[in-house]
Amino acid sequence: xxxxxxxxIRPKTVFAFVLLVGLSLLTGCRQxxxxxxxxxxxxxxxxxxxxxxxDAKPWTSEDFRNDPxxxxxxxxxxxxxxxxxxxxxxxxxxxxxxxxxxxxxxVGDYVExxxxxxxxxxxxxxxxxxxxxxxxxxxxxxxxxxDINMPLTRKAWSERRGPQYYYFRYKDVLFIxxxxxxxxRPMPPNMEEDIATYNRLKKEDPKKxxxxxxxxxxxxxxxxxxxxxxxxxxxxxxxAWFKKVLAENTDMRWTFVFLHEPVWDNPSDSFKEIDQAIQxxxxxxxxxxxxxxxxxxxxxxxxxxxxxxxxxxxHDGPGNVDHLTWVTMTENVPQIxxxxxxxxxxxxxxxxxxFGAYDRTPVLGPGG
Numbered sequence: 001x002x003x004x005x006x007x008x009i010r011p012k013t014v015f016a017f018v019l020l021v022g023l024s025l026l027t028g029c030r031q032x033x034x035x036x037x038x039x040x041x042x043x044x045x046x047x048x049x050x051x052x053x054x055d056a057k058p059w060t061s062e063d064f065r066n067d068p069x070x071x072x073x074x075x076x077x078x079x080x081x082x083x084x085x086x087x088x089x090x091x092x093x094x095x096x097x098x099x100x101x102x103x104x105x106x107v108g109d110y111v112e113x114x115x116x117x118x119x120x121x122x123x124x125x126x127x128x129x130x131x132x133x134x135x136x137x138x139x140x141x142x143x144x145x146x147d148i149n150m151p152l153t154r155k156a157w158s159e160r161r162g163p164q165y166y167y168f169r170y171k172d173v174l175f176i177x178x179x180x181x182x183x184x185r186p187m188p189p190n191m192e193e194d195i196a197t198y199n200r201l202k203k204e205d206p207k208k209x210x211x212x213x214x215x216x217x218x219x220x221x222x223x224x225x226x227x228x229x230x231x232x233x234x235x236x237x238x239x240a241w242f243k244k245v246l247a248e249n250t251d252m253r254w255t256f257v258f259l260h261e262p263v264w265d266n267p268s269d270s271f272k273e274i275d276q277a278i279q280x281x282x283x284x285x286x287x288x289x290x291x292x293x294x295x296x297x298x299x300x301x302x303x304x305x306x307x308x309x310x311x312x313x314x315h316d317g318p319g320n321v322d323h324l325t326w327v328t329m330t331e332n333v334p335q336i337x338x339x340x341x342x343x344x345x346x347x348x349x350x351x352x353x354x355f356g357a358y359d360r361t362p363v364l365g366p367g368g
Contacts, residue, residue, distance in 0.1 A: 067331060071171055074101040075258075075306055075325035078288045079128070080109035080146035082198070082213040082312025085206035088322050088341065089310040093135045095344045096324065103137050105175070107288030107306060108144020108260035113153045114187070114195040121156050129160075142177045144260040144289065149187065165238060167245050173329055174252040176245060178259040178274075180287075183233045188222050210312055217314045231268040232261050239270060243277050254334060255283040256327075262287040262305040264296060284334060292319035293338065304336070 046062060074096055079089040096104060110132075111124035132139050141161050148154045157164075164179040188194075194216055201209035216222060234242075246255075255278065263271045264285065285303040292315045293307035306325050313320040321340055328335040345351065 069171055070328065070330050072101050072326065072328045073103050073105060074099065075105045075107070075286055075327065077107060077306040077309045077323070078109040078144065078291055078311035079309055080111050080113065080144065080311060081217070081291065081308075082210055082314075083112065083202075084310040084312075084322075085202055085209070086310075088308075090131050090134075092309045092322070092324055092341055093131060095341060097134070097136050098344070098346055099326070101137055101326070103170075104135065104139045105256075105258055105286070106140060106142055107258055107286060108142045108181075109146045109288065109311065110141070110144070111146060112195055112199060113146040113149050114191050116150060116152055116192060118152065120199070121152055125156060125160060140175075140177065140258075142258050142260055143179045143181050145181050148181050150192075165241065167249075169249065169252065171329070172251070172253050174245075174249050174255040176242070176255065176257045178234070178242065178257060179238060180232045180234075180259050180261040180263060180289075182235050182238050188219070213312050214314050217312070231266055232263045232271060233268050234270040234274060239273055239277075242274055246277060246281070250281075253282070253331075254329065255281055256334075257283060257285045259285070259287050261289040262294065262303070264298060264303050265305075282333075284336075286325070290315070292317070293321055293323070294319060302336070306338075309341070 045066065046064065076092060076096070083089065110128045111121075113121075113124070115121055115124075143157060143161075143164060148157045164182060165177055167174065167176045169175070198209055198213050198216070201212055249255075257278070264275070267275070279299075283301060285301075287303075287305050288308075290305055291308040291311045291313055292305070294305040296303040296305075304325070307319055307321045307323055309322055309324065321338075322342070323338050323340045326337045326339055
């Protein structure tokens with residue numbers, strides 16, 4: 001378990017105190033301090049010469065969005081599953097450093113995986129960890145199918161990332177990372193060989209590599225194993241853990257659940273049990289896996305499937321977008337916005353050399 005506790009410290013009312021002392025000295029008598037803590041805070045963070053603005057003011061309000069209990073975090077989608085050779089994920093990490101969220105959540109699939117060769121597995125994780133090491137805010141992992149699909153990759157996750165699922169609290173908000181890959185599933189035939197072919201093509205001819213992986217993901221075997229037709233089962237141990245976490249954290253103002261696959265699209269009985277357990281509280285689900293943005297409102301609650309941050313586009317339609325999701329937790333509800341990577345650039349302006357990294361055209365295979 002990871003627990004974060006951060007207490008908001010209100011700015012000191014030094015200016016207000018000095019002003020009152022000065023007035024006392026000038027009048028020769030002690031003045032009562034009638035300044036409230038709230039008023040003093042406003043003075044300390046926003047002030048102006050009131051004699052210059054006795055009536056009309058060139059601003060709309062003094063109701064600043066600076067509640068110390070509010071906070072912002074980002075959600076980043078898949079990289080693995082046809083990672084773009086254009087550096088899209090790397091670009092997203094750079095952009096997050098410009099935006100400075102308090103932390104970054106993710107939904108799995110960081111590497112390609114599907115290898116029984118230790119050196120290849122180490123190389124994939126070292127490549128990804130070098131990318132995310134450049135991120136300034138904390139980064140939280142969630143297990144995806146590309147990350148833990150074989151005995152070797154499961155061992156790598158355990159050694160590098162630790163537990164399969166976990167939770168933490170931040171400013172009275174509960175964050176839960178579930179594991180949709182807990183129960184092992186059979187791999188499509190020749191999966192390891194096909195991923196090896198893709199990894200080789202990615203070095204030799206990135207365009208052919210993308211076309212290859214997109215066509216492979218459309219095969220009936222891949223759809224049966226990883227598409228919506230495949231129901232995700234949650235073992236008893238994980239379900240019991242989830243219920244226990246909820247029971248021990250009843251005083252949270254919101255609950256966010258992160259998992260790799262959008263299991264609500266084709267819910268198994270075990271997910272229905274998880275979903276039933278969270279009813280009666282305020283919550284939001286986030287998933288990835290499909291590389292395609294989707295939004296579901298189910299019984300008044302939001303279930304959001306984020307699109308990719310560099311993973312291959314394998315569907316047609318407007319949900320093909322490299323983006324990040326920006327969440328502002330307010331007093332009552334989270335405000336959620338999707339931000340396309342191509343809409344973010346630094347103070348120097350748009351970099352033409354990087355444009356392809358965040359404005360990709362879907363690769364639909366040969367002739368597509």
